[in-house]
Amino acid sequence: MIATDKYRGALSAINAVLVLARSLAYEGKAAELADVLDVAEYLPLLLLEQSDRTEEFRQQLVGLAAARPKFLLAVERFDQVPGP
Numbered sequence: 001m002i003a004t005d006k007y008r009g010a011l012s013a014i015n016a017v018l019v020l021a022r023s024l025a026y027e028g029k030a031a032e033l034a035d036v037l038d039v040a041e042y043l044p045l046l047l048l049e050q051s052d053r054t055e056e057f058r059q060q061l062v063g064l065a066a067a068r069p070k071f072l073l074a075v076e077r078f079d080q081v082p083g084p
Contacts, residue, residue, distance in 0.1 A: 002047050003054045006078065013061055013078040014043050020071055032068065039064055 002010045017040045024033040039060050046053040046060075061078055064071040 001049055001052055001054075002057055003052065006054055006057075007047075009078045009080050010043070010047060010057060012080070013057075013074040014040070016074040016077050017043070017061075017064065017071065020068075020073065035067070036064060036071075 017036065021033055021036045021040060024036060043057060043060060046057045058075070058078055061071070061075045065075050
């Protein structure tokens with residue numbers, strides 16, 4: 001599971017990962033896309049876990065951003081402060 005206050009940010013981060021992954025597909029970067037999709041497929045599973053996996057979820061995003069800076073958007077979305 002993800003901390004309740006991070007759930008919206010987590011879904012927004014997954015959206016960012018998928019949108020950016022699509023851009024890799026359009027660019028024909030199959031190997032990079034495969035690496036990104038390895039992370040993308042794991043993220044929803046972390047949402048379903050019984051134990052708190054909030055930090056692991058964030059670290060997966062940070063790892064993507066370290067390898068591909070445009071994925072920093074996903075980290076930023078996850079870290080956003082929830083609105084009212």
